[in-house]
Amino acid sequence: MARYAVNKLVQELFREPGLLERFRGNRTEVYDAYGLDPSERAALDEGTPPALASVGVHPILQMHYLLACNPDVAKLITVNAYRDELQARDAER
Amino acid sequence: MGQLVAVGACSHILMSPQGVEQRAQRIVHGIREVGRRLLARKPDLVVVVTTDHMFNVNLSLQAPFAVGVADAYVPFGDMDIPREPRPGHRGFAEAFVAHAARRGFDLAKAEELRPDHGVALPMMFIDPARAVPIVPLLVNINMEPVPSPARCHALGGVLRETIDRHRPGPERVAVLATGGLSHWLNIPRHGEVSEAFDRNVLSHFERGQPESLTRLTPAQIVEQGGNGGLEICNWLLAAGAAPGWKGEVIYYEPMPEWFTGMGGLELRAA
Numbered sequence: 019m020a021r022y023a024v025n026k027l028v029q030e031l032f033r034e035p036g037l038l039e040r041f042r043g044n045r046t047e048v049y050d051a052y053g054l055d056p057s058e059r060a061a062l063d064e065g066t067p068p069a070l071a072s073v074g075v076h077p078i079l080q081m082h083y084l085l086a087c088n089p090d091v092a093k094l095i096t097v098n099a100y101r102d103e104l105q106a107r108d109a110e111r
Numbered sequence: 112m113g114q115l116v117a118v119g120a121c122s123h124i125l126m127s128p129q130g131v132e133q134r135a136q137r138i139v140h141g142i143r144e145v146g147r148r149l150l151a152r153k154p155d156l157v158v159v160v161t162t163d164h165m166f167n168v169n170l171s172l173q174a175p176f177a178v179g180v181a182d183a184y185v186p187f188g189d190m191d192i193p194r195e196p197r198p199g200h201r202g203f204a205e206a207f208v209a210h211a212a213r214r215g216f217d218l219a220k221a222e223e224l225r226p227d228h229g230v231a232l233p234m235m236f237i238d239p240a241r242a243v244p245i246v247p248l249l250v251n252i253n254m255e256p257v258p259s260p261a262r263c264h265a266l267g268g269v270l271r272e273t274i275d276r277h278r279p280g281p282e283r284v285a286v287l288a289t290g291g292l293s294h295w296l297n298i299p300r301h302g303e304v305s306e307a308f309d310r311n312v313l314s315h316f317e318r319g320q321p322e323s324l325t326r327l328t329p330a331q332i333v334e335q336g337g338n339g340g341l342e343i344c345n346w347l348l349a350a351g352a353a354p355g356w357k358g359e360v361i362y363y364e365p366m367p368e369w370f371t372g373m374g375g376l377e378l379r380a381a
Contacts, residue, residue: 025170026170029165029169029170029171032187033166067297071297076170076253077298077338078164078253078296078297079165079169079170080297081164081296081297082165094126094127095124095190096126096127096190096191097125097191097192097232098191099125099128099129100139103139104236
């Protein structure tokens with residue numbers, strides 16, 4: 019059974035100002051603040067979907083975590099490639 | 112009485128077009144075409160029926176349905192979507208919530224909603240001028256128990272009653288459902304797309320019989336279309352507002368490279 023704590027940490031990464039930066043700078047401090055147990059810390063350190071699933075991270079929040087920790091994922095899931103087209107359309111109006 | 116003037120549906124994600132340029136272009140054109148048809152009917156507002164991806168409605172408070180009642184919305188900014196404000200329509204949203212309460216739906220109200228890509232991405236293409244007010248209506252497919260397809264469809268009927276009975280005569284309302292089609296996200300079969308499921312869903316809308324899909328349980332939808340496939344509940348809700356209307360599919364692309372089936376349609380009165 020998943021504990022809420024690990025999901026709470028992940029769902030707040032993009033919502034709590036400064037948390038993502040703190041997480042990137044000192045994970046242990048954030049783990050301590052959220053009271054994560056050793057298995058949850060290991061799962062977040064591994065950071066793969068199977069590891070995240072093993073401690074009950076919600077599938078959508080797994081996606082948040084991958085976006086937060088993996089720039090290659092974030093580069094794929096973005097509208098930036100379509101911005102030129104939108105701007106060209108704006109110019110037509 | 113107000114008037115339901117247009118109903119459309121489209122997928123709500125885009126990923127890198129690299130390697131899939133032509134199909135990505137067809138999807139973008141498809142979303143635009145859905146929007147062109149909606150806005151051609153000169154709506155005074157668009158009800159956007161979608162799913163929040165746990166940027167607003169997460170595990171801290173799990174509401175089955177939530178309605179944005181704010182005067183304006185600034186996107187959350189996921190997927191690098193610009194945080195440009197879009198007007199809301201408080202009067203319609205409040206009337207809908209009030210009527211729904213009379214009809215057995217106690218809807219959560221949101222003043223501080225910051226729409227994620229479920230609302231913001233399609234609206235970027237549909238109304239880039241951000242001129243038409245929106246009313247976000249969030250269906251929470253990320254909680255247990257998931258609102259049933261039948262319940263979503265029934266709420267669409269209540270939405271229609273609101274328009275018909277509780278809104279001023281000149282008001283013209285469009286409904287846009289977003290999300291889907293099949294995708295399995297971070298569950299077993301992650302990354303699969305089921306073209307069979309997608310085409311079956313689209314076919315039901317084309318025949319004007321989407322209510323048949325309400326017989327599916329959420330578990331059956333997950334089995335056939337993945338956990339992301341539950342977003343067809345958003346489409347079923349929109350269809351509930353337009354009984355008898357038939358769908359014209361505007362685009363469909365199975366996109367295994369994007370881990371999802373992508374489609375869009377317009378519903379038209381028979």
